[in-house]
Each structure stands twice: as structure tokens, then as C-alpha cells.
Amino acid sequence: MLSILDIIEDTTVDGPGFRTAIYAAGCPHRCPGCHNSGSWDIRQGQLLSAGEIADRVLKNELADVTFTGGDPLYQPEGFTRLARIIKEKSSKTIWCYTGYRFEALFTNPVQYDLLKYIDVLVDGRFEQSQRQEGLIFRGSANQRLIDVQASLQTGQVILFDYKPQAIFDPVLF
Numbered sequence: 001m002l003s004i005l006d007i008i009e010d011t012t013v014d015g016p017g018f019r020t021a022i023y024a025a026g027c028p029h030r031c032p033g034c035h036n037s038g039s040w041d042i043r044q045g046q047l048l049s050a051g052e053i054a055d056r057v058l059k060n061e062l063a064d065v066t067f068t069g070g071d072p073l074y075q076p077e078g079f080t081r082l083a084r085i086i087k088e089k090s091s092k093t094i095w096c097y098t099g100y101r102f103e104a105l106f107t108n109p110v111q112y113d114l115l116k117y118i119d120v121l122v123d124g125r126f127e128q129s130q131r132q133e134g135l136i137f138r139g140s141a142n143q144r145l146i147d148v149q150a151s152l153q154t155g156q157v158i159l160f161d162y163k164p165q166a167i168f169d170p171v172l173f
Contacts, residue, residue, distance in 0.1 A: 002078035003045030014066035015095040024069035029099035033128035039070035050081035067096040076111045083117030099125040120160045121146045
């Protein structure tokens with residue numbers, strides 16, 4: 001079971017294109033200035049199974065998926081089950097926001113397992129002092145957009161090179 005605050009369909013702010021954003025409850029980082037401090041308490045979420053969430057995600061054929069929160073890596077087992085179902089039943093991309101650094105996830109086998117299903121990881125705590133206008137899909141300059149699969153293959157961090165590609169991409173407007 002996953003503790004979920006909300007599921008927002010057809011959002012365009014949590015990654016490129018239309019996405020279904022799954023907001024996890026619970027975050028150990030408690031970053032000062034967090035835009036979603038109401039997500040910190042895991043008890044604030046509604047308990048849903050990975051299957052229930054996947055059914056909802058898979059009904060929307062056009063939207064890709066974003067795990068956000070809170071911090072999805074605070075509930076790694078459930079999000080790994082969810083990501084596995086999504087990848088087995090669709091070609092959807094999965095973005096994941098986390099306050100953990102990519103390199104730190106290698107020390108926790110349960111969190112590391114989720115990386116196998118993630119396409120882009122936005123990593124690092126929100127740092128209010130590094131907030132800048134014009135950052136795309138991240139809150140502060142210290143956060144990285146990481147191409148997870150390329151990084152896992154090469155053994156080094158490969159940044160995701162985002163280029164707006166569709167007329168409906170909000171960055172183009």
C-alpha cells in the first residue's frame with residue numbers, strides 16, 4: 001500500500017507533455033521553503049494499492065507519469081511495484097522527484113530497485129538560496145535532471161538534455 005496525497009491527471013508542470021502526477025505522502029527532508037510542506041506527514045495520505053493507482057494511470061493513454069510528493073523514495077517498495085506495473089503494461093515514461101541525491105540511492109538496495117524503472121530523476125533537496133527564475137522542471141539550481149537509464153549503463157551521472165518538442169509543451173508558451 002502507498003500513502004498518496006493526490007493524483008493529478010493531464011498536468012504539464014511535472015515533466016514534459018501531459019503527465020499523470022502521483023503525489024506521495026511523506027518526506028524526511030523537510031526542506032525550508034518547500035512548495036508542498038503539507039506532504040511531509042505520511043499519515044496525511046490515502047492508502048492505495050499499486051494496482052489501483054496503475055489502473056488509473058493506464059486508463060489515460062496519452063499521459064506519461066510523474067512520481068512526486070512528498071518524496072516517492074520514502075516509500076520505495078510500493079513505488080517500485082507501481083513503476084513495474086506501468087512499464088510492463090505501457091510505454092509510458094516515468095519521471096521521479098526526490099530529495100535524495102542519485103549517488104546516495106546506490107547505498108540503499110530498496111531505493112536502488114526503483115531506479116530500474118525510472119526514466120528521469122530530478123534529484124536533490126530544494127535549496128531556497130538556489131532558487132532561480134527560468135529553471136525547467138526543478139525548484140532550485142542544485143537539483144539535477146538525470147537520465148537514469150543512461151546513468152545506470154555508464155556508471156556515471158548523465159544529465160537529461162531537455163529540449164521542448166511539441167507545440168503543447170508548456171515551456172514553449
